[in-house]
Amino acid sequence: MIPLLVALPLLFAFLLVLVDILVRSRRYKARLTPALYLLGSLLPWSVLLASCRDMPLDEMVGGWTRAGGIEVALDGYSFYFILGTVILFSAVSLYTIGRFRAGKEYSVILLMEAGVLGAFISRDLFNYYIYMEIASVSAFVLTALSDEKGAKKAAFRYLIFSLTASYLFIFALGIIYLKTGYLNLELVRQNAVPSKEISTAVGIAFSALLLKAGIFPLHFWLPDAHSKASTPASALLSGVVVKVSVYGMILLLYALPVTAALRRALLIVAFASIFAGIVGALSQRNAKRLLAYSTVSQLGYILLGISSGSIYGAIYYSFAHMLFKGGLFLGIGSLADAQGTKNLDELSYRGSRGATATVVLLSLALTGTAPFVGAYGKKLILAHLTGIGSFLFYTAALGTMAYAVKLNYHLAAPGRRGSIRTAVPLTLAALTLAFGLYLNPVLNPMDWLLLILALGMFLTLRKTLSGLKPFSFRPAEEFGREINMHMTIFFLFVLGMMLIQRLQ
């Protein structure tokens, strides 16, 4: 049953391509395409609802043995990822309906859904890799399809770095296969003995996934790709595609011996990513770039959960991030599309009550305030931190609130007007509240205290902040040279991770 989650979107993606080629009449095509697209993106719900009652489920595809087949599972590790993916894809499909010209764009979104769901259900490292690639390739295409200036360049940069990381990842999988003889997660776990080769593989695989997740020193492709893609595409990229690598890290951590030294290094990288993302977001003038830097920072929180041993914290926070960041990109993206600008000084949600409610609710969810969905994940992560870690965690929460306040401060000022449809992002905002009440129905006065503190801090520092130059990490002006520099950073990072994992 579980593989149907992947098969159904895939089936409809291919049907859409065929309809695009074979159906001559334009009228039939205009009717068939949206119907097939909606079916493809909504049908995974039926599989999910039918099978979520008998969780945890575990299945060998095609009835093969565990050593030779592909294992898929729907359990505590993967359920919330899949739920978030299906929710966000349904929202995006309802949002995009009728907005694209050709059937091909729709079919790329369905392919991405199949790839992401396939990665989230897999318990086999190679199968995970394949589906991650399907999702990434659709992501490159969706980024490149955007009409905005510079989108092609951003897509090219994304492609180069993401594919390099993929090749390093498959190289690491090769080493793991060589040493253990298996690719199945459970069998790798039973057969992996700490050795130099396995250490190297773990270091390489982790750094490849860190690049694909857009964690700080390796985030250089993310702000451009996520902010220049079209509105639904950036919601999917920021909401779902980066989570695929988070799931991969969880799989690696489950199956392979990861040393304490590497965990500590990941913890430092996580904090670096949180604060770099905050600084980046605070200095941006472009609304979508602010959200993209916020993704870098939020992915840092998720990595914090993974490295401090709070796997479930990371999973719940990923789920929360899928909902609120997808919603924010849809909401602010539709605002930007309607008003024809992305500049924070000109954008305004004053004219529309729906947009105001959406952005305010989702900003509260972004800060992880208590009745909203992010609070539960943050609570779980915080429980695993001690001493300076929890101090830094609260400082980071303050910073997150500061840029959320900044976003709302600028949007609440009078600016351009334009009619927008906010039904879909508003639903996502309501869902963040509903899931927050379901998971963790308590109020935390600390959050509100921090929020008031952040508000005060922002209002006093407003002048200095608006004088800041938009932070961007660009070592060279020329495009090719810049890619070379970033590639050097990436390889130095890989070497560092390999050496750190070897320390005992």
Add this chain to the structure above:
Amino acid sequence: MKMSLVVRTTTKLMSPFLVAYAAYLMIYGQMSPGGGFQAGVILAVSVILLVVSHGYRSVKKRFRLKEVGAIEGISALGLVLIGITGIIFGGFFYNFLRGYWSGGTIPLFNIGVGLKVGAAFVMVFYIMLRWVESD
């Protein structure tokens, strides 16, 4: 861009044999080295050779872009449908033809993958050439 008569004649002679070899690899993929992907690449090469020697314009009259796209879509659809049919018999991708002939559903998958890969490679080549020849 047309090449000399020698090249054109040789590629015309070669192409049918390449197709036959691709078909062999597809059909016997489950028992001998080979399989869908390799067969598909060889199938694509048979068309690509013609494109290189005769030029895109004359080849696309015989192998139309739309037909190539249709082959690609139909074979991909077939692959997913065979996988889904297995659910009736016991599980996704279950080999429900095991025992009827050698390999059960595996030759069907090889044929599907071969056609899909072949059509996709030809399509990639067509689209790049369309872009090159337009300027």
